[in-house]
Each structure stands twice: as structure tokens, then as C-alpha cells.
Amino acid sequence: MFRRLLYLNGLAITGVVLFHSAGMGFVAMFSWAQRYLPATVDPMAQIGSAEYFGLRFLEQIASFAIPAFLFVSGFFIAVATGKNSQTISWKVVAARVRTLLIPYLLWTFIVMALQILLEGKRFTAGNLAIDLLIGRTNEILYFVPLLIQFYIISPVLVLFARKNWRLFLGVTAAIQLVIILLPYMVYLNLDIPNKQAIAYFVPKWFFLARIFWFSAGIVVGFHLEHFKPLFHRLRRVGVVVALASIPLGMLEWELLFRLSGETWLANRETLVDTLYALALITVVLGFQQARLPFEHGFERLGKDSYGIYLTHFLFIEYSAKVIYRVAPGLLDYQIFLQPFWIFIGLALPVAMMALLNRSPARKWYTYIFG
Amino acid sequence: MDRKAALSAYIKQEIMRNPKAKLSDDEDLLSAGILDSLAILQLVAYIEDEFGIKVQDEDVVFENFQSLNTLANYLDAAK
Numbered sequence: 001m002f003r004r005l006l007y008l009n010g011l012a013i014t015g016v017v018l019f020h021s022a023g024m025g026f027v028a029m030f031s032w033a034q035r036y037l038p039a040t041v042d043p044m045a046q047i048g049s050a051e052y053f054g055l056r057f058l059e060q061i062a063s064f065a066i067p068a069f070l071f072v073s074g075f076f077i078a079v080a081t082g083k084n085s086q087t088i089s090w091k092v093v094a095a096r097v098r099t100l101l102i103p104y105l106l107w108t109f110i111v112m113a114l115q116i117l118l119e120g121k122r123f124t125a126g127n128l129a130i131d132l133l134i135g136r137t138n139e140i141l142y143f144v145p146l147l148i149q150f151y152i153i154s155p156v157l158v159l160f161a162r163k164n165w166r167l168f169l170g171v172t173a174a175i176q177l178v179i180i181l182l183p184y185m186v187y188l189n190l191d192i193p194n195k196q197a198i199a200y201f202v203p204k205w206f207f208l209a210r211i212f213w214f215s216a217g218i219v220v221g222f223h224l225e226h227f228k229p230l231f232h233r234l235r236r237v238g239v240v241v242a243l244a245s246i247p248l249g250m251l252e253w254e255l256l257f258r259l260s261g262e263t264w265l266a267n268r269e270t271l272v273d274t275l276y277a278l279a280l281i282t283v284v285l286g287f288q289q290a291r292l293p294f295e296h297g298f299e300r301l302g303k304d305s306y307g308i309y310l311t312h313f314l315f316i317e318y319s320a321k322v323i324y325r326v327a328p329g330l331l332d333y334q335i336f337l338q339p340f341w342i343f344i345g346l347a348l349p350v351a352m353m354a355l356l357n358r359s360p361a362r363k364w365y366t367y368i369f370g
Numbered sequence: 371m372d373r374k375a376a377l378s379a380y381i382k383q384e385i386m387r388n389p390k391a392k393l394s395d396d397e398d399l400l401s402a403g404i405l406d407s408l409a410i411l412q413l414v415a416y417i418e419d420e421f422g423i424k425v426q427d428e429d430v431v432f433e434n435f436q437s438l439n440t441l442a443n444y445l446d447a448a449k
Contacts, residue, residue, distance in 0.1 A: 357387060362388070
């Protein structure tokens, strides 16, 4: 099962790259459309096109990625606590936070430097501190502060997970469900005062927004004797649910989008996404003896996942900006852009990490890529 | 090369990425930040591939992966 977690991590980082490539595709499709569409054409008319659904498909199949990362990290907490300790040692927590924090700070400063040099952005001390604290320098960096919060509260979570894991799992699932359901007020266009503020009052960088997935990883790690047979038993159902969740999730989002009456909705985890993530984790962990597709490749990506996470968006975003300036006509061809961005989002970080690993500076590797 | 030496070389080479790093047999690999979640998974894969020992999921715990000594003891017992 442990190797399956490495595989799951590899799938998850591939999902992250797919998700951000699709996100960049939407930027090209809607925000940058004036670079390739006649001024008389409304960019939003592209909603419902084949390209639009292609991008939505990528977002949908990638929606398990953050839950999977958090599940694996929670599982590590159980391993690092051991059989005999009441809870995880603060020394282990501090070491883990340090190895996450140093590369995060380094890449955040690189992102800021690029934004200052290439885009003329200015930072004040105040917004610099907030950007670092909640990972706002780039919209994807929120995940590191989120993960660090989980590590910091993990000694408490372990106590609950050890004491009464069923209740703990139930409570965290209920919290997660409420947080997922709140934005439905906006999606369903309900007549509730301050609904926007209520719907999004738990930001995605705050641990409560994803509490279930990390907690589930801890619980499964502590209670393998219960969950291994369960995953095995549910593996085939998991395949069916995971496959069915892809079109269902797309359908759900389109329905919610249209019911909301909004011109655009930022992607958030939905009920079907949650079901999909649960099913996919069950499938990967449930087929313990079977050979999974591209095992070696995904395990390799899983091993390098933190470094890929911290750097992939730079290649996707800056290549997009170059295309915007140099060859804007290409922005109209998602069929070309998506394979290109997915390839460079995975291959260039891996190549960069391999180069550093072969250089005299490799002893600094953990400070750069974790 | 015995198992402990092979594990030490692997951890220095592939996880710490510094073959000249100092790593004592009793060093706490988790508290020192040498092993994180991905590194443990990587180490399990190495043990299974290199020594042909199937690492049982229940055995992947702090007590067995705390140091080179505890790892070597675990592998000796798991043979």
C-alpha cells in the first residue's frame, strides 16, 4: 500500500499540472481573447464550445489532486507518530515545517522578483507579509501555508484520531461537507443576505477548508487493519464511481454555473468532486496486487512532487505570456496549448531538478525543491 | 556492503543528496528532517527493490524508521 501512496502522489501532481494548464487555457479563452478574436465577438460566447468542455474535462479529472496530497501527508503523520507514542513529536513537526517552508520562501521570492522585474508589480511590507502567510503571490501557492497549518495542528488531530477515530472522521467529514455546501447558496442563486460573504467565508488556504482529507489520511494510517480490507472490497465500485463522477461532475458544474446566473464562477470543490476524490483514492489503494498504469513513471513524479508543485506554474504562466506577446493567434488553439503546457509543466521542473541533482550544488537540493 | 551501510549510502545519496553528509547510526531520521512523507515512501520502494524484502504496511512506523539502527534491526527481523 505504501508504494501506492507514492503512485497516488504522482497522479496528484500530474493532476495539479493538468488543472493549472486548463486554468491558463480559460485565461487565454476569456481574458486574452481580444488578442485573437475580432473585437465584435464576445469572448464569453465560447462557453459551451468543444474547447471549453475540453478544459472543463481536464479540471474535472484533476479535481482529486489536493485531497490526494493532503491524504498522503496525513498518512505520514500516522507513520511518524508510531505505535507507542500518544501523539507526534514536535521535533518531527518542526523538521517537516522547515523542509516545506524554506523552498516555499525561496520560490515565493523568485515569483515576487519576476513580478517586480517583468510586470512592474509593487509590494508593500504589509501585503508582502500577507502574501507570504496565505500563499497569495501566485494563486497556487496557497497549498503550502495550508499544509503547514495541518502539520502544526497535527499533534492535536492525532490525539482525536487515536481516541475515537470514527467520531473524528465523522466530525471532520461534516465540517468539510458544510464548507463545500456553503457556496451552493451562490450557485443556486438563493435569496440570502450576504450570501457571497457567507459562502466563501472559509478561504481555501485555511485548514478547515480541507480538514477531512488530512484527517482521513491520519485515521487510515493508524487503522490499516480496518481500511485495507475496506479499500480492497470497494475497489471495483470505486472504479465505477470514479469514472461516473467525471461526466457527472462536469454536468453538476454546468448546471450550477447556469443556475447561478453569474458570468463566471471560480472553480471550487463540489459534492461530486468529493465523491470522485474518495473513489479515486479507494481505487489506487484498493488494487494492492494489480499493476497500475505507468507505475514507474507516476512513482517517479510522486517522488519529485513538491519541487514540481513549486515550479510548474512558472513555466506554464510565463510561456503563456510569451505566446500572448509573440504569437497571440496560438491562444485560439487549445488543442496545441494544452499538451504543450502539460508537457512543460511536468518536464521542465523534472529536468531542472535532475540538473541540480547532477550539479555540485546538489547538497542544497532539499532547500530548493524540498 | 551490509544492509545498514547500503541504507546509509542510499539515504545520503538519494534523500540527503550529499554523499559526504554525516549520518550516525542513531541519528533520528524523522526529527532531523531527513525523512519526510515522500522520502519514507521512496525508502520503502528502495528496500523492496534492493533487498527483495516486502515491507508490510503495518511495519512502516516511526519505531522501525527512526534511525539506521532501528531500520537495520527491523530488516534483520523481517528477513
